Amino acid sequence: MPELPEVETTRRGLAPHLEGRRIESVVIRNRALRWPIRRGLAEILSGQCIGVLSRRAKYLLIHCERGTLIVHLGMSGSLRIVTGETPIQKHDHFDLQVEGGAVMRLTDPRRFGAVLWSTDEPAQHKLLANLGPEPLSDQFDGETLYRATRGRKAAIKIAIMDAGIVVGVGNIYANEALFHARISPRVAAGKLSRERCARLARAIKDTLSAAISAGGSSLRDFVRADGSQGHFQHQTWVYNRAGEPCRICGARIRGLRQGQRASCYCPTCQR
DNA sequence: CGCCAGGCCTGCACGC
């Protein structure tokens, strides 16, 4: 599932193929994504020149001359660069072809993703306007995490997955970061000390950065239309390992559900 | 066959 590192890796993989190119054609095969792709989008995009590709939280922003294409990969989405001859597969919903022949193809079996068009400043878009700080930016650190969690009774795992506190921390990395910070996912967010907030903010940054670095090494495969390179399937410390031994102390990793999501932690290493 | 996974928006219920 695409988390922030996957979206960032995707952005970096797409950028050299799209930035500065003119859009030649757009094909929409299935507009029924999380929100329907608006009618007429193909006509709107055709002929526009693409500027830079950026990212906000897990939203990929493709800046164009007259607006911004906002793409979210949901749970099962992926974007690849292919050619016009690459066979269409079952869940290939959206193609954007630029001059020179490169095609950005959106594949999304579960259709939780989205392709939206915004003519305003994208930061003002309804979906982006109320987002918290980027985890890898200076706007997010131990102090901001400490302040944002004061008075919050919710578990810290829930809090770091709250986009109002920090964006882009999905279930896998929330579990992994808490393990690295040696903090139990069940601790009330408002009870974390400054020191523990600093450790957690640092762990979130390190975990996401490491995943992006790992993704970078598979960029070559990404561009090669193979696409299925899942660097994020790398071995985890706790995620999806309930019942298995902790890689540090050997204790059994525990599993529980928080906010209808699976949490995993080491009862010895994490307090 | 039924259930589950997951991101994340939306709407509802609650307490101050």
Next chain:
DNA sequence: TGCGTGCAGGCCTGGC
């Protein structure tokens, strides 16, 4: 009454 907060539902398909 209004706000912040917490919680559950819904969207989907593939895989077990």
